Amino acid sequence: MNLVGLDPAHIDRFPGAFSGGQRQRIGIARALATNPKVLALDEPVSALDVSIQAGVINLLAELQAKLELSYLLVAHDLSVVRHISDRVAVLYLGGIVEIGDVDAVFDESRHPYTQALLSAIPIPDPTVERTRSRVVLKGDLPSPTDNEPGCRFASRCPLFQTLPEQDRARCLHETPALHGGEGADHLVACHFR
Incomplete structure (x- = not known):
């Protein structure tokens, strides 16, 4: 005790x-x-x-x-x-969307969901808090029990909305794998990051 x-x-x-x-x-x-x-x-x-x-x-x-x-x-x-x-994994609907050293994920987040989460953390300085931009997620949350192919975050992803039709089709039909640069310890599950 x-x-x-x-x-x-x-x-x-x-x-x-x-x-x-x-x-x-x-x-x-x-x-x-x-x-x-x-x-x-x-x-x-x-x-x-x-x-x-x-x-x-x-x-x-x-x-x-x-x-x-x-x-x-x-x-x-x-x-x-x-x-x-020391390390952090960000999950969306039970799947890892970003993983790596805690400083890399917090300071250089790459997945749009991670960026949205981090933008929601309040900053104690009122001047900075008022002037910073937030990532606000829109769209429908998919059912966690759906086992459809494709990116599970696509319906809420701000990046998805800016992509050309061919790239959107990839998001909707191909599940992104975790990837990073060569020898990278910071991995992200996004086709376009």
């Missing part, structure tokens, strides 16, 4: 006696009980107040360094992803 910042004297308390942050720390302690090398973290701070989130994120970073842990982090809060991750 000390490892995750909890008082061992509280071991006999009932769950309702702990705060949300303490309960999250208990969950982390339980996961560490088997001495794992990899932890799957599904939205580890999404239900916590922002003030508590920082403590849990810092704890995860400390544990990662101290115990040589690897994390598989699932999160919708991209600020958390950037802070704690």
Whole structure:
């Protein structure tokens, strides 16, 4: 319990006696009980107040360094992803559309969906926030159960709208594979990026 910042004297308390942050720390302690090398973290701070989130994120970073842990982090809060991750994969309807080093994906995103997600992150500077452009997605979200060929993002893709008819046909009928430059570690699933 000390490892995750909890008082061992509280071991006999009932769950309702702990705060949300303490309960999250208990969950982390339980996961560490088997001495794992990899932890799957599904939205580890999404239900916590922002003030508590920082403590849990810092704890995860400390544990990662101290115990040589690897994390598989699932999160919708991209600020958390950037802070704690070395590599990131962006998924759309269950498929990877972009993957690479966290700095490459955040600073040089190539897939239109990744660009839309990143443009939605608020910037604390009001002057910059007011003047920046956002990528607003339009169009219908396809059914996640459809198994049609082609790019699953095409119906919402801002790039698709600018393509000539022949290229649009490729998007609609040919599923894009992840690709990058020679020896690239930053991969994108888009025919035209």
